[in-house]
Each structure stands twice: as C-alpha cells, then as structure tokens.
Amino acid sequence: MKFSEINLLDELQRPELTELRGIFTRRSVTKGAVAFHPETDENLVFVIASGRVRIYLGYEEKEFTLGVLEPGDLYSTHAGCYAQALEDSTLMVTDVQSVKRCMSEIPLFTRTMVRVLGQILNNSFSIIGSLAFKDIYTRLTSFLHKEALRTGTPCSEGTELRLALTTEQLSLHMGATRQTVSTLLNNLVREGIMVKKGRSIWVIPDMEALHRQTQQ
Amino acid sequence: MKFSEINLLDELQRPELTELRGIFTRRSVTKGAVAFHPETDENLVFVIASGRVRIYLGYEEKEFTLGVLEPGDLYSTHAGCYAQALEDSTLMVTDVQSVKRCMSEIPLFTRTMVRVLGQILNNSFSIIGSLAFKDIYTRLTSFLHKEALRTGTPCSEGTELRLALTTEQLSLHMGATRQTVSTLLNNLVREGIMVKKGRSIWVIPDMEALHRQTQQ
Numbered sequence: 001m002k003f004s005e006i007n008l009l010d011e012l013q014r015p016e017l018t019e020l021r022g023i024f025t026r027r028s029v030t031k032g033a034v035a036f037h038p039e040t041d042e043n044l045v046f047v048i049a050s051g052r053v054r055i056y057l058g059y060e061e062k063e064f065t066l067g068v069l070e071p072g073d074l075y076s077t078h079a080g081c082y083a084q085a086l087e088d089s090t091l092m093v094t095d096v097q098s099v100k101r102c103m104s105e106i107p108l109f110t111r112t113m114v115r116v117l118g119q120i121l122n123n124s125f126s127i128i129g130s131l132a133f134k135d136i137y138t139r140l141t142s143f144l145h146k147e148a149l150r151t152g153t154p155c156s157e158g159t160e161l162r163l164a165l166t167t168e169q170l171s172l173h174m175g176a177t178r179q180t181v182s183t184l185l186n187n188l189v190r191e192g193i194m195v196k197k198g199r200s201i202w203v204i205p206d207m208e209a210l211h212r213q214t215q216q
Numbered sequence: 217m218k219f220s221e222i223n224l225l226d227e228l229q230r231p232e233l234t235e236l237r238g239i240f241t242r243r244s245v246t247k248g249a250v251a252f253h254p255e256t257d258e259n260l261v262f263v264i265a266s267g268r269v270r271i272y273l274g275y276e277e278k279e280f281t282l283g284v285l286e287p288g289d290l291y292s293t294h295a296g297c298y299a300q301a302l303e304d305s306t307l308m309v310t311d312v313q314s315v316k317r318c319m320s321e322i323p324l325f326t327r328t329m330v331r332v333l334g335q336i337l338n339n340s341f342s343i344i345g346s347l348a349f350k351d352i353y354t355r356l357t358s359f360l361h362k363e364a365l366r367t368g369t370p371c372s373e374g375t376e377l378r379l380a381l382t383t384e385q386l387s388l389h390m391g392a393t394r395q396t397v398s399t400l401l402n403n404l405v406r407e408g409i410m411v412k413k414g415r416s417i418w419v420i421p422d423m424e425a426l427h428r429q430t431q432q
C-alpha cells in the first residue's frame with residue numbers, strides 16, 4: 001500500500017509521545033511466517049515498523065489476498081484474516097484498550113486505519129466481483145491471455161496488448177453486460193494484473209499472473 | 217448497524233461546530249430510491265440524519281448487501297457501492313475536500329468511519345466466504361433448513377433447532393473441513409440467519425431467510 005504523506009512511524013517518534021510509545025511491544029516475524037491467523041485469541045492492533053506483511057483470507061486451500069501492508073500501515077488481529085510476513089518484518093503490537101488512547105492522542109492513527117480499511121475493502125469488492133462472476137471472469141481472463149500470446153508485443157513494462165474491440169464488443173463476445181465486463185476489467189487493473197495505456201491498449205506486466213487468474 | 221455510544225449527529229450539534237455544519241447540504245431520499253450508485257460522478261461523503269440506508273454491491277441481477285446504515289453512520293459515494301433508502305431518509309452530504317476539515321476538527325468523524333468500514337469489511341468477508349464455498353454453503357444451509365423443518369420446534373424467537381451433531385460430525389457430513397464449516401456457521405450468525413443458543417442448539421428467526429440462502 002502507498003505510504004501516506006505523513007507516516008505513522010514518523011508521527012510516533014514525536015518527543016511528546018515518548019510515554020505513549022511504551023504501550024507498544026516489538027515483535028519480529030521471519031520471512032514467510034504467519035504472525036496472526038483468524039483463530040488468534042489476542043485482540044491486538046499492530047503497526048508495521050519494517051518489512052511487508054500480506055493480509056489474506058484463507059479457506060481450505062484457497063487464499064484471497066486483501067492487501068500488502070508496508071511500514072506505517074496498521075491492522076487488527078481480530079478481523080478474521082491471516083497476516084504473513086513477505087520479508088523479515090518488525091511489528092509494533094498493542095492491545096485494543098491501548099488503541100483507544102492512540103486514537104484520541106494521535107489523530108493520524110485513526111486516519112491510517114481509515115486508509116488501510118478502505119484499501120482492504122476495495123480489494124474485497126474486487127474479490128466478490130471475481131467470485132460472483134467466476135464464469136465470465138474466467139472467460140475474460142482466458143480471452144485476454146490468449147490474445148496477448150497471439151498478438152501481444154514485448155515492451156519495457158511487459159507485454160503490450162492492443163485489442164481491436166471496444167468494451168461493448170468485448171462484452172458481447174463474453175455474453176455479459178458492458179457494466180460487468182467493465183467492473184471486471186477495473187478489478188484486473190486494481191490488482192495490477194493489467195495496466196491501461198490508452199483506448200483498448202493494455203500492458204500485462206506478468207503473463208504468468210494473468211494466466212493464474214484463468215485457473216482460479 | 218449499532219449506534220456508537222456517542223452519536224455523530226449529537227456531536228455535530230455542538231455549538232462550536234455551527235460553522236462546520238454549514239459544509240453539509242441536506243438531501244431527502246424517498247423509500248426505495250437509490251441515492252448513489254457506483255457510476256456516481258460526485259465524490260461525496262454522507263451522514264445519515266434520519267432513516268435507514270442499505271449499502272450493497274450489484275452486478276447484473278445479483279445483489280450483495282454490505283450493511284444497513286442508521287442515523288449517525290456515514291459512508292462515501294466513491295466506494296463502488298449502491299446506497300438505497302430503506303425508508304424515507306435524510307442525508308447530510310458534503311464533498312471530500314470538506315471531509316478533511318471534519319476529520320481534523322471532529323475526531324468522532326474518523327472514528328465513525330473506522331466503525332462503519334470495519335462492519336462493512338466484516339460483511340464482505342462473509343460474502344467472500346459464502347461465494348468461495350458456494351457448494352458447501354448450499355449443502356450446509358440446505359441441510360440446516362431440512363433439519364429445522366423435520367425436527368425444529370417453534371419458540372418465541374422463531375424455530376429452535378437441536379442438532380445431534382458436533383461441528384466435526386457436521387463437517388464430515390458436508391465433506392468439508394471443520395474450519396470451513398465453522399467459518400460458514402459464523403457467517404450465518406453474523407448475518408442474523410441463525411442464532412447460537414448453546415452447544416449444538418440454534419434458533420432460526422426466519423425460516424424463509426434460511427431457505428433463500430440455499431438458493432443463492
């Protein structure tokens with residue numbers, strides 16, 4: 001996730017917050033380890049001090065990535081998600097009672113929460129869209145992947161795909177409404193699988209990532 | 217959604233906020249009308265002044281309810297959702313630039329945002345769970361509905377269902393892991409379709425609502 005202009009970590013370093021900093025304990029998590037899972041009993045909030053942490057929902061063998069937290073981002077252990085370190089990471093952990101103090105003494109704390117929740121919510125909506133239209137989504141990503149293999153040209157950012165189809169024509173081809181195809185294309189952009197370069201011009205940074213979407 | 221202890225509406229009535237109140241315009245929405253939809257160009261934030269507003273995702277003919285906002289709750293028009301008045305409602309509307317002022321002058325504004333986002337996120341996770349396990353979900357709700365019809369007894373809150381099965385046994389019966397069945401049961405509780413009364417004792421407030429789940 002993008003850093004906000006003012007980082008919560010910088011904010012927490014302010015001299016007048018020395019005492020407040022004491023409510024956090026530091027926890028190291030090695031790359032690949034799951035720091036928190038949905039059955040975690042502790043009701044905690046954690047701030048990423050260093051590293052990157054992936055937040056995801058996991059059911060049976062299926063995983064749905066909701067976001068990747070970066071330094072200064074924060075999240076809760078009580079949201080029913082897994083939190084996995086993508087690299088060696090340090091977390092600043094505190095209990096929910098202490099969070100109430102943070103919320104009243106550091107306005108940026110609550111604002112960071114709104115930003116992170118908003119982004120995770122956005123990704124949740126993408127996932128709901130993809131699942132609700134699994135058939136159309138599979139058809140669409142398969143079509144895009146096939147077209148990129150057939151007519152795509154390499155470019156500095158990946159594979160450039162020029163579709164000789166408007167969204168309307170693409171929708172007819174998929175047997176779906178323009179609104180649905182447009183939503184699913186937006187989801188692909190939001191997830192970074194496709195980059196829109198212009199009218200019907202797309203870049204696919206990672207063909208393998210697009211291919212994986214066809215098999216979800 | 218539950219009122220927070222201090223209501224944002226009361227907060228906004230504070231005399232020192234007279235000037236700030238001026239950034240809001242009032243908008244009436246009649247019962248059943250969609251106040252905002254995903255293609256809304258305006259980037260606004262609205263506070264429910266009276267009435268109730270349903271927030272939902274809509275794709276083709278499918279709808280996924282994310283939450284019902286009550287007086288004092290707030291939400292954004294820019295989140296890709298529909299907002300429909302469930303009864304005649306009044307909204308206090310402001311643009312996103314003015315929201316920044318609210319955020320710095322009224323801490324409760326941001327805290328209300330966190331609460332609403334958190335609840336909508338929770339419901340999104342339920343929806344993802346149900347969609348990801350459509351087959352198991354349908355099997356589970358069909359089983360519960362059939363058992364309630366067969367062995368359920370009327371009680372003051374609806375239909376009481378005593379399952380002679382532990383979650384482990386229920387999972388085996390569904391051909392799913394205990395973790396998945398437990399997640400899906402939690403979702404049914406969160407959505408108010410089932411109420412847990414004790415070990416393997418459930419109340420179904422509305423049998424029709426449970427039946428609808430089997431046909432999603």
